[in-house]
Amino acid sequence: MAPGEPAEPETAVVIATSGSTGAPKGVLLSARALTASAEATHARLGGPGQWLLATPAHYIGGLQVLVRSMLAGTTPVFLTGTGFRPDDFAAAAAQLTGGPRYTALVPTQLVRLLDDGGAGLAAARTFDAIVLGAAATTPALRERAAEAGVRIVPAYGMSETASGCVYDGVPLDGVHVDLADGRIRIAGAVLAHGYRLRPDLTADAFADGWFTTSDRGIRHDDGRIEVLGRADDMINTGGVKVSANAIERVLCAQPGVRDACVVGVADPEWGEAVVALVVPAGEPGDLRAAVRAELGPASTPKRIEFGAELPLRGPGKIDRAAVKTRLQPGSHG
Structure with a gap:
């Protein structure tokens, strides 16, 4: 500055x-x-x-x-x-x-x-x-x-x-x-x-x-x-490009989901694996099945973790870098 x-x-x-x-x-x-x-x-x-x-x-x-x-x-x-x-x-x-x-x-x-x-x-x-x-x-x-x-x-x-x-x-x-x-x-x-x-x-x-x-x-x-969503929110998983924003929309539309953030993390098999951090509001159903039904197998998260809230940065924006760090394989965040 x-x-x-x-x-x-x-x-x-x-x-x-x-x-x-x-x-x-x-x-x-x-x-x-x-x-x-x-x-x-x-x-x-x-x-x-x-x-x-x-x-x-x-x-x-x-x-x-x-x-x-x-x-x-x-x-x-x-x-x-x-x-x-x-x-x-x-x-x-x-x-x-x-x-x-x-x-x-x-x-x-x-x-x-x-x-x-x-x-x-x-x-x-x-x-x-x-x-x-x-x-x-x-x-x-x-x-x-x-x-x-x-x-x-x-x-x-x-x-x-x-x-x-x-x-x-x-x-x-x-x-x-x-x-x-x-x-x-x-x-x-x-x-x-x-x-x-x-x-x-x-x-x-x-x-x-x-x-x-x-x-x-x-x-x-x-x-x-x-x-x-952002132009850089595309995740290349197994050679298929999927939209993190589109997946988040499906997740947030499900009963029992308050908020969600989807990111891609390094994966030896898929190049990038689709993973999600979800803030529940009750008892969510089969979220992976919901995404698969609406967007197809490539967009289906390989892993979903739950948390009390999404990390934020600035004026209420989701800190995607922090979410990605938390969801990296081997992370205990």
Whole structure:
């Protein structure tokens, strides 16, 4: 991040990426990009309002809560306490005095509110919108939120797009999304203008007004964008390439499964073996059979381990490197 060196021209803030799959980078964001994102968010949600800051402000999702508040002329409420506790969330929500009422959470936080079912969940129901970002919102979580009466808006974006730029599959006003060989590309005023002291990485990712992401996606007939996972989430097992994200979707759709992470680990027979770490919510059934029935034998995990939670890094993102280390043969993590 080189804090002792001058910032690049037109840089209002440098945001460190969470580095969930590689070395962190410093993302250069201008005041114009931050403002464009905040204004487009308010336009999509229903107008400026008062925000509850429930994620760290040194990540883009938290920083944007402050930017939106500043532009709205409202005073944000800050979640206090260690970690994320539903009772603390309820106490913070009670301090909101204006409207509309907004907050931004990561899926893990929403799951805790739903699991607790007490004051925190009651508070969540009072928000006009809860923007849910940093990690994918599974269909099961979307269904749980709807059944509980919690209004969520799943968002897709990253530091390079000044926070979420596609809300519930629809790009924000002024944001353009393109697919090149299945890879998601984004253009618009919300874009960063490069990486801190890395002109090589900047040239690779930013060209002709477009930012090429590391994510794969498809565009449905109704125009909505669906993110299919990272381009590097493909696992080559026995010469067949399978999608870790697709396997995770099947696992998370099964009864008794709260969350799942699928990775490939070195294997002398298969090259890479498909393995999974699953967070149960009850008694899961035959998960391997479920994957085999929907995706075929190659996608079926060779091994499934269970844990109380998935390791996280940054603002609620799954730490895939930690999962892979834990699931390596011979590991006792």
